Amino acid sequence: MKTMTCRELGGPCGEALSAETWPDxxxxxxxxxxxxHPDTAKEMETMHNDDPEKWGKEMRPKWESTPEN
Ligand SMILES: [Zn+2]
Structure with a gap:
């Protein structure tokens, strides 16, 4: 299990989110x-339409470097 915050994942708040795997x-x-965050959701949708890999490419290394807890 790893825990990252919304902010670490490109969002605007500090809420902690936990998951077992990256897709999760x-x-x-x-x-x-x-x-x-409906406004952020819209931005992410625009980013995704522009380049579906971009968000994952930026965020996945942070996931990889986050220690298991
Ligand atoms: Zn948030």
């Missing part, structure tokens, strides 16, 4: 952003 974390962050 992506889902959690996506749900969290849609539920709490």
């Amino acid at each position: 974390m992506v889902r959690r962050m996506t749900d969290h952003v849609i539920a709490n």
Whole structure:
């Protein structure tokens, strides 16, 4: 299990999100952003339409370097 904050994943708040795997974390962050930050969700959608790999490429190394807890 790893824990990262919304902010570490490019979001605007400090809420901690935990997941077992990277795809799971992506889902959690996506749900969290849609539920709490509609403006950020829109920005991420635009970014995704522009380059579907961009967010993952930027955020995945942070996931990899986060220690298991
Ligand atoms: Zn947040």
